[in-house]
Amino acid sequence: MTCEEFERVLPELGSGHSIEQEEHLKSCRACSDLVADLNAISRQGRLLQGSEEPSPWVWNSIETSLRQEGLIHQPLQEHSLLHPPRLSWRLRWLVPAAAALLIVFGVLLHERGTGPAPTAEQQSPPASVQTAEVMASDDMQLLNTVGARMPSMRDAYEANLRTVNAYIRDAEQSAHSDPNDEVAQQYLRNAYEQKAMVYEMALDRSLP
Amino acid sequence: MSAAGKYDLTDAKKKQGDRLSEAEAIERAKQGDAAAFEALYNLHKRRVYSLCLRMTANTAAAEDLTQEAFLQLFRKIGTFRGESAFSTWLHRMAVNVVLMQLRKKGLPVVPLEENIETEEESPRKEPGADDPRLAGSIDRMQLQRSIESLPPGYRMIFLLHDVEGYEHNEIAEMVGCSIGNSKSQLHKARMKLREILKTSRAEKATKP
Numbered sequence: 001m002t003c004e005e006f007e008r009v010l011p012e013l014g015s016g017h018s019i020e021q022e023e024h025l026k027s028c029r030a031c032s033d034l035v036a037d038l039n040a041i042s043r044q045g046r047l048l049q050g051s052e053e054p055s056p057w058v059w060n061s062i063e064t065s066l067r068q069e070g071l072i073h074q075p076l077q078e079h080s081l082l083h084p085p086r087l088s089w090r091l092r093w094l095v096p097a098a099a100a101l102l103i104v105f106g107v108l109l110h111e112r113g114t115g116p117a118p119t120a121e122q123q124s125p126p127a128s129v130q131t132a133e134v135m136a137s138d139d140m141q142l143l144n145t146v147g148a149r150m151p152s153m154r155d156a157y158e159a160n161l162r163t164v165n166a167y168i169r170d171a172e173q174s175a176h177s178d179p180n181d182e183v184a185q186q187y188l189r190n191a192y193e194q195k196a197m198v199y200e201m202a203l204d205r206s207l208p
Numbered sequence: 209m210s211a212a213g214k215y216d217l218t219d220a221k222k223k224q225g226d227r228l229s230e231a232e233a234i235e236r237a238k239q240g241d242a243a244a245f246e247a248l249y250n251l252h253k254r255r256v257y258s259l260c261l262r263m264t265a266n267t268a269a270a271e272d273l274t275q276e277a278f279l280q281l282f283r284k285i286g287t288f289r290g291e292s293a294f295s296t297w298l299h300r301m302a303v304n305v306v307l308m309q310l311r312k313k314g315l316p317v318v319p320l321e322e323n324i325e326t327e328e329e330s331p332r333k334e335p336g337a338d339d340p341r342l343a344g345s346i347d348r349m350q351l352q353r354s355i356e357s358l359p360p361g362y363r364m365i366f367l368l369h370d371v372e373g374y375e376h377n378e379i380a381e382m383v384g385c386s387i388g389n390s391k392s393q394l395h396k397a398r399m400k401l402r403e404i405l406k407t408s409r410a411e412k413a414t415k416p
Binding site: 011040041045050052055065 | 242245250253254255270278279282346366371391398399401
């Protein structure tokens with residue numbers, strides 16, 4: 001058997017070879033290398049099966065569609081704050097936004113704690129005011145979305161947000177009155193963690 | 209989803225084996241259980257998404273296709289009677305979704321029979337030529353990149369046969385070609401991959 005003849009039948013060959021083909025492979029390095037390479041490529045290919053992970057929003061979108069189409073049957077009264085309905089994946093950014101704000105506040109507090117004592121002017125923090133406004137706008141957006149999808153849950157979320165916002169205000173006042181007070185700083189961090197948690201509960205998902 | 213609410217197949221698998229736990233999830237999904245849908249998604253998401261990603265070489269498109277495949281499946285889950293394996297059903301559906309999408313975009317799913325270029329089938333190597341085998345030196349990343357650079361028709365057949373494990377008769381039915389064409393395209397795809405991998409290795413070797 002010649003190399004040309006062998007190569008002509010190669011696409012049709014499975015795992016086994018005829019005696020004639022085996023003898024050709026024993027005597028021809030080029031053809032035996034070719035077969036070894038093609039087998040190696042095939043073996044490695046199989047290892048690629050299921051090796052990639054989709055981003056979390058894929059499931060979120062699927063579930064939203066299933067709910068909209070009525071394929072998921074869950075009575076509304078089963079919902080609680082711990083297991084709220086899924087919201088649009090487009091609002092996912094609110095969770096990282098809340099987490100990012102938490103980090104920003106952590107950094108601000110850390111800088112205040114380690115830096116020189118602030119002057120009276122510095123004690124009226126424009127960044128905090130600005131952030132509070134952004135949060136208020138985000139709160140309204142979250143409540144509107146919850147209200148649109150699950151009107152019965154809106155009041156519960158609003159009450160939660162009011163409580164956590166009051167907690168944040170108190171913690172901010174304490175932290176501002178004594179920037180070196182580590183306990184006050186910890187309270188403020190906890191307050192923002194709680195707010196992030198409320199957002200996460202509303203979106204019923206964790207960060208990717 | 210929260211840990212408490214998650215319907216995790218892992219424990220069920222340990223106790224009852226994959227088939228039973230999956231069957232249980234299918235039955236619950238038929239009743240509209242959100243957690244069962246999520247369990248089925250978690251069980252198969254990697255394989256479906258990897259297939260979509262390799263076929264499209266685009267993460268956003270792959271995620272959309274994954275979503276579409278699962279939605280189609282879940283919409284029809286009520287009709288699943290278990291005559292065939294659930295995974296077979298799902299992956300077949302995923303392949304069909306991808307093929308339909310590629311056809312919509314006018315991308316070639318498989319090259320035409322008459323376009324087969326026999327002259328490029330196998331580069332001749334003389335015995336003793338200094339061209340070591342690839343076998344054993346192919347890593348996953350290299351192969352992944354090489355697959356992405358394959359022409360779409362070759363890529364499709366390679367993915368279906370070598371990565372997903374479909375037989376030529378199944379591929380022929382799915383993509384609408386003859387069994388001979390499927391075998392021929394697979395051989396060409398492997399040959400092309402060998403060529404790309406060798407070129408890439410040679411380029412690496414010449415770099416300082």
